[in-house]
Amino acid sequence: MASQETRTVDVIVIGAGPVGENVADRTTSAGLSTIVVESELVGGACSYWACDPSKALLRPVLLRADAVAVPGVFPAAGKEPLDVAAVLAHRNRMVAGWSDEGQVRWLESAGIELVRGHGRLDGTRQVSVTTLDGRVLRLRARHAVAVCTGSRAALPPLPELDSLQAWTSREATSAQLVPGRLAVVGAGVVAVEMATAYQALGARVTVIARGSALLSRMEPFAGELVAQRLREAGVELRFGVNVLGAERPKGPGGEVAISLDDGSTLTADELLFATGRAAGTEDLGLESVGLSPGDWLTTDESFNVCGVPGGWLYAVGDVNHRALLTHQGKYQARVAGAVVAARALDQPLDSARWGRHSPTADTEALPQVVFTDPEIATVGLTAAEARRLGRRVDVVDYDIGQVVGALQHRPDYQGRARILIDPHRRTVVGATFAGPGVAELLHSATVAVTGEVPVDRLWHAVPAFPTISEVWLRLLETYRG
Numbered sequence: 234m235a236s237q238e239t240r241t242v243d244v245i246v247i248g249a250g251p252v253g254e255n256v257a258d259r260t261t262s263a264g265l266s267t268i269v270v271e272s273e274l275v276g277g278a279c280s281y282w283a284c285d286p287s288k289a290l291l292r293p294v295l296l297r298a299d300a301v302a303v304p305g306v307f308p309a310a311g312k313e314p315l316d317v318a319a320v321l322a323h324r325n326r327m328v329a330g331w332s333d334e335g336q337v338r339w340l341e342s343a344g345i346e347l348v349r350g351h352g353r354l355d356g357t358r359q360v361s362v363t364t365l366d367g368r369v370l371r372l373r374a375r376h377a378v379a380v381c382t383g384s385r386a387a388l389p390p391l392p393e394l395d396s397l398q399a400w401t402s403r404e405a406t407s408a409q410l411v412p413g414r415l416a417v418v419g420a421g422v423v424a425v426e427m428a429t430a431y432q433a434l435g436a437r438v439t440v441i442a443r444g445s446a447l448l449s450r451m452e453p454f455a456g457e458l459v460a461q462r463l464r465e466a467g468v469e470l471r472f473g474v475n476v477l478g479a480e481r482p483k484g485p486g487g488e489v490a491i492s493l494d495d496g497s498t499l500t501a502d503e504l505l506f507a508t509g510r511a512a513g514t515e516d517l518g519l520e521s522v523g524l525s526p527g528d529w530l531t532t533d534e535s536f537n538v539c540g541v542p543g544g545w546l547y548a549v550g551d552v553n554h555r556a557l558l559t560h561q562g563k564y565q566a567r568v569a570g571a572v573v574a575a576r577a578l579d580q581p582l583d584s585a586r587w588g589r590h591s592p593t594a595d596t597e598a599l600p601q602v603v604f605t606d607p608e609i610a611t612v613g614l615t616a617a618e619a620r621r622l623g624r625r626v627d628v629v630d631y632d633i634g635q636v637v638g639a640l641q642h643r644p645d646y647q648g649r650a651r652i653l654i655d656p657h658r659r660t661v662v663g664a665t666f667a668g669p670g671v672a673e674l675l676h677s678a679t680v681a682v683t684g685e686v687p688v689d690r691l692w693h694a695v696p697a698f699p700t701i702s703e704v705w706l707r708l709l710e711t712y713r714g
């Protein structure tokens with residue numbers, strides 16, 4: 234029989250991913266004793282199976298694409314192949330060899346207590362943790378429990394899925410070998426990033442997309458440019474097809490045969506499902522507080538979970554399904570941590586739009602970079618979202634390839650920029666840049682959207698010559714006619 238002990242602290246955080254770490258940092262800084270419960274690695278998916286390893290795989294690909302296009306870098310004009318072993322070793326180093334020692338040291342230095350084990354809600358303000366050695370530790374929170382458990386890969390409902398040994402993003406970001414042929418199901422961010430990386434690492438990649446476009450939630454030109462470059466790199470893109478089923482004979486090394494609804498069969502060495510995310514809350518004790526296991530945890534604007542009275546239960550980061558991005562989860566964590574602290578210390582909340590305790594940027598200024606060739610960088614609304622919301626916007630487009638700074642970046646520059654302007658307030662409410670090197674341009678747009686800077690003032694924000702940022706000047710000139 235497992236032994237039981239009980240501890241009481243101010244705040245319990247379940248999940249020590251980037252979001253849980255930041256909630257705990259805020260509450261600890263406010264003087265609240267905080268325990269973080271983690272079942273796997275401190276640092277979460279982002280550090281070991283998502284952002285960091287995927288970007289480590291992609292950086293060499295993007296650098297090579299630029300270098301090949303700039304005269305003189307590769308004198309023989311050869312498209313030098315990537316050194317696969319060196320790229321994988323770089324990725325391994327960027328994830329610290331899947332060791333969380335460094336992040337544990339950070340927790341200790343911040344005064345945050347770590348409990349390793351699987352946390353489950355156990356009624357109001359209570360969490361039970363099954364520790365790694367099988368003990369059950371009962372925790373009680375005086376003020377708050379924050380669920381920061383992230384999300385997991387969602388798999389399509391196909392027969393005999395287990396026998397396929399299919400990859401999710403977890404295997405794709407941590408693989409130590411590059412398969413000869415990789416089939417990728419999906420057309421979202423994971424699909425295009427992993428197709429970009431693996432094709433450059435030497436796999437023959439086929440993308441199986443049920444729709445007619447890549448990155449369909451973004452401005453259409455983003456997916457079109459990425460599709461063009463993926464094709465040029467040798468990726469086969471198959472649009473408008475669904476997977477009916479797949480089979481992999483038992484035993485090591487067997488290839489997988491994928492049946493598609495156009496009547497064809499595709500064979501590959503590995504099959505990656507890049508088909509979105511699920512909440513992964515099946516084993517979190519949600520039933521003990523009246524919620525349904527498996528569901529995303531919907532919250533109000535102070536990150537309190539809807540349907541749970543008493544204001545003690547918070548959900549922050551991926552698990553609340555507001556914005557599945559590390560930087561935005563950490564932003565939510567800063568807001569939620571401040572809310573928990575203010576309530577505990579009986580201080581008033583500033584919940585006004587853009588107030589300290591309001592996650593306004595979640596809806597008004599959500600930034601994202603897709604690290605494909607070319608990069609895609611977006612913040613705020615797209616034209617389609619504006620239409621859906623019934624918001625009138627002026628749409629301004631510019632060909633980034635016309636900007637001298639872009640041609641200095643690489644002479645064959647292809648790219649496009651779009652900003653959306655609210656015609657009444659004359660402020661930028663959305664921006665999308667697609668092109669090499671636009672990732673670092675994004676924050677200028679995020680500042681413009683968040684600051685609600687009038688375009689007449691932006692006119693005085695002079696971009697240095699010759700940088701890609703001059704696209705701002707061209708967009709504003711185009712708008713002003």
Ligand SMILES: Cc1cc2nc3c(=O)[nH]c(=O)nc-3n(C[C@H](O)[C@H](O)[C@H](O)COP(=O)(O)OP(=O)(O)OC[C@H]3O[C@@H](n4cnc5c(N)ncnc54)[C@H](O)[C@@H]3O)c2cc1C
Nearest residue numbers: 248250251252272277278283284352383550551557558559
């Ligand atoms: C392939 C890929 C690439 C990505 N790239 C980017 C990118 O470039 N930029 C970006 O902004 N976002 C990126 N994302 C999204 C990003 O990874 C997530 O938004 C981010 O990790 C969410 O942070 P989180 O703390 O909410 O969850 P997680 O990082 O998933 O952390 C949750 C933690 O909770 C722990 N946990 C779960 N349940 C329990 C439990 N019951 N008890 C104890 N511990 C528990 C888990 O072990 C985990 O450590 C990417 C995602 C994927 C899949």
Ligand SMILES: NC(=O)c1ccc[n+]([C@@H]2O[C@H](COP(=O)([O-])OP(=O)(O)OC[C@H]3O[C@@H](n4cnc5c(N)ncnc54)[C@H](O)[C@@H]3O)[C@@H](O)[C@H]2O)c1
Nearest residue numbers: 389419420421422423424443507508509557558602603604
């Ligand atoms: N650079 C970044 O910021 C970055 C990189 C990777 C992932 N992420 C985050 O991770 C999250 C997950 O990424 P993702 O690409 O898995 O999800 P996604 O929602 O972006 O795309 C899912 C894709 O799978 C397809 N799909 C879903 N179910 C399917 C099915 N049954 N059969 C065939 N296709 C199906 C969808 O049509 C879509 O094309 C994203 O929300 C994103 O925020 C961010």
